[in-house]
Amino acid sequence: KAGVTQTPRYLIKTRGQQVTLSCSPISGHRSVSWYQQTPGQGLQFLFEYFSETQRNKGNFPGRFSGRQFSNSRSEMNVSTLELGDSALYLCASSLEGTGHNEQFFGPGTRLTVL
Amino acid sequence: QQPVQSPQAVILREGEDAVINCSSSKALYSVHWYRQKHGEAPVFLMILLKGGEQKGHEKISASFNEKKQQSSLYLTASQLSYSGTYFCGTSRGQGYNDMRFGAGTRLTVKP
Numbered sequence: 001k002a003g004v005t006q007t008p009r010y011l012i013k014t015r016g017q018q019v020t021l022s023c024s025p026i027s028g029h030r031s032v033s034w035y036q037q038t039p040g041q042g043l044q045f046l047f048e049y050f051s052e053t054q055r056n057k058g059n060f061p062g063r064f065s066g067r068q069f070s071n072s073r074s075e076m077n078v079s080t081l082e083l084g085d086s087a088l089y090l091c092a093s094s095l096e097g098t099g100h101n102e103q104f105f106g107p108g109t110r111l112t113v114l
Numbered sequence: 115q116q117p118v119q120s121p122q123a124v125i126l127r128e129g130e131d132a133v134i135n136c137s138s139s140k141a142l143y144s145v146h147w148y149r150q151k152h153g154e155a156p157v158f159l160m161i162l163l164k165g166g167e168q169k170g171h172e173k174i175s176a177s178f179n180e181k182k183q184q185s186s187l188y189l190t191a192s193q194l195s196y197s198g199t200y201f202c203g204t205s206r207g208q209g210y211n212d213m214r215f216g217a218g219t220r221l222t223v224k225p
Contacts, residue, residue, distance in 0.1 A: 031211055033211060033213065035215075042116075042201075042215060042216070042217045042218055043156070043201060043203075043215040043218075044215075045212055045213055045214055045215075048211050048212060050211070055210075055211065055212075056210060056211060056212035057212075058212070090155060090156070092156075094211065098208065098209050098210075098211065100144050100161055100163050100208070101161075101211075102146070102158040102161060103146070103148075103158065103213065104158065105148075105155035105156045105157070106155060107154075107155050108155060
């Protein structure tokens with residue numbers, strides 16, 4: 001079974017631009033979560049999608065948004081990029097997203113904002 | 115709220131044991147443990163559920179004290195491959211998948 005895939009793997013943007021990251025979950029998994037990982041803040045929960053609906057949201061500004069498609073693929077968008085948005089963005093999929101299923105992480109997208 | 119992990123870092127020799135702790139100020143429904151090696155994605159190790167059910171890695175054990183809102187991960191007879199950063203994660207409750215992770219414990223196993 002193929003793992004979680006994320007595209008692109010690396011991205012360089014400048015302040016003020018916007019960016020869209022993509023995540024394809026493991027086949028059959030309906031829940032997709034997004035995380036931001038930085039050396040200073042660790043793994044921070046952004047949001048979780050299940051059946052095309054955002055079920056849970058972390059403490060990030062509205063510049064961070066996402067969506068999920070009917071095939072469970074998910075995208076995350078960051079508008080008006082700031083230097084502090086430079087991070088590794090990880091998505092993780094799980095079967096049902098009930099809190100007692102393991103999450104499978106993708107390799108991440110490394111975003112650098114200049 | 116994020117769980118609190120301790121210690122922040124630990125250095126071991128091969129064959130030694132280590133314990134990593136995870137505590138929360140809120141009642142826990144489940145505790146997840148993941149390991150992340152440098153430059154790689156986190157990998158699932160174990161889930162401990164309220165009520166005592168465990169799912170996960172055969173060679174790694176963990177405990178879950180619901181009353182104390184704590185979990186501990188036990189790494190025995192450590193191997194070089196155990197090196198990495200260990201994260202515990204908790205969610206609000208049953209049916210919620212808003213995983214909050216601790217800051218991580220960096221484990222280094224030396225020959």
